[in-house]
Amino acid sequence: MTTTPLRLGTRGSALALTQSQTVADELTTATGRPVELVRIVTRGDTSSAPVAELGVGVFVSALRDALLAGEIDIAVHSYKDLPTTEHPRLHIGAVPRREDPRDALVARDGKTLADLAPGALIGTGAVRRIAQLRSLGLELQVTPIRGNVDTRIARVLGPRADLDAVVLAHAGLARLGRTAEITETLDPMLMLPAPAQGALAVECRAGDADLVETLAALDHAPTRSAVLAERALLATLEAGCAAPVAAYARLVRGGHAGSTFGDGPGEEMIHLRGAVISPDGVRAIRLSRTGTPASAAEIGKALAADLLDAGADTLMGSTE
Numbered sequence: 001m002t003t004t005p006l007r008l009g010t011r012g013s014a015l016a017l018t019q020s021q022t023v024a025d026e027l028t029t030a031t032g033r034p035v036e037l038v039r040i041v042t043r044g045d046t047s048s049a050p051v052a053e054l055g056v057g058v059f060v061s062a063l064r065d066a067l068l069a070g071e072i073d074i075a076v077h078s079y080k081d082l083p084t085t086e087h088p089r090l091h092i093g094a095v096p097r098r099e100d101p102r103d104a105l106v107a108r109d110g111k112t113l114a115d116l117a118p119g120a121l122i123g124t125g126a127v128r129r130i131a132q133l134r135s136l137g138l139e140l141q142v143t144p145i146r147g148n149v150d151t152r153i154a155r156v157l158g159p160r161a162d163l164d165a166v167v168l169a170h171a172g173l174a175r176l177g178r179t180a181e182i183t184e185t186l187d188p189m190l191m192l193p194a195p196a197q198g199a200l201a202v203e204c205r206a207g208d209a210d211l212v213e214t215l216a217a218l219d220h221a222p223t224r225s226a227v228l229a230e231r232a233l234l235a236t237l238e239a240g241c242a243a244p245v246a247a248y249a250r251l252v253r254g255g256h257a258g259s260t261f262g263d264g265p266g267e268e269m270i271h272l273r274g275a276v277i278s279p280d281g282v283r284a285i286r287l288s289r290t291g292t293p294a295s296a297a298e299i300g301k302a303l304a305a306d307l308l309d310a311g312a313d314t315l316m317g318s319t320e
């Protein structure tokens with residue numbers, strides 16, 4: 001047994017450190033090998049510009065550079081932050097079981113969305129969440145915010161609070177042990193999550209055959225296929241549609257009365273929901289598709305095509 005530690009690159013935020021440490025511990029349990037965390041500073045951590053301006057890959061590129069340069073052996077990413085194009089020299093060796101993929105509301109006085117008064121000020125960073133909050137038609141005022149989880153929660157619960165509520169990923173709060181502050185976990189019927197939300201991607205160099213094999217021990221097949229479907233939808237829509245995209249795939253059992261799912265009773269199927277919402281929230285297209293886990297990517301592509309056929313590409317026009 002080799003005792004050379006595996007070097008696992010991580011961003012320095014509390015969230016990144018927690019999820020990296022979890023993967024490191026799982027790797028040590030699975031392989032007996034020690035794993036050391038190597039902190040990598042990304043431009044997303046040092047800049048205060050909106051994430052939308054910095055670009056989706058901003059948290060990712062520094063980790064990938066370190067991986068390609070051989071400074072680290074493994075990188076752990078929040079899967080939803082990864083660009084949809086595959087990297088030719090890198091391999092996602094494991095997609096561990098995902099956390100709760102839903103979004104969560106942290107509001108003053110224990111309030112839920114339905115309790116918030118018209119005019120209540122809600123902060124959130126993602127255009128997808130902003131559009132879906134507006135689409136509820138509740139006269140909520142939605143304002144873009146950024147910063148780490150602590151900073152965001154402090155804007156509601158801190159001494160200088162200036163917002164009535166914020167919406168964050170449940171997964172991030174869970175990893176940081178902050179679920180006690182959640183006042184409502186948002187049903188995907190109200191707020192469809194971001195593709196791959198709550199999932200991690202554990203990446204290594206494609207040529208590192210030993211590690212490719214090692215990481216497979218951490219892979220959770222149902223999560224991998226759900227995320228594959230969600231991201232195939234996103235990748236296809238990115239080409240033809242600039243409006244906010246949401247997607248959530250769930251494994252469901254077929255075989256109920258009247259079921260047309262799959263070949264036999266009880267077969268596990270993927271149910272993928274997708275939505276494209278105009279930024280002002282006035283128009284939304286929501287559709288779903290079901291298929292076998294083996295066809296996850298095809299389900300995502302087909303659902304994206306359905307959304308485009310239904311006019312997803314026209315939703316950007318209707319801004320205020």
Ligand SMILES: NCc1[nH]cc(CCC(=O)O)c1CC(=O)O
Pocket residue numbers: 078079080081167168169170171172196197198199
């Ligand atoms: N966009 C930032 C981001 N990237 C990953 C998470 C944590 C949740 C996850 O792992 O999906 C967050 C914070 C958030 O959306 O509230």
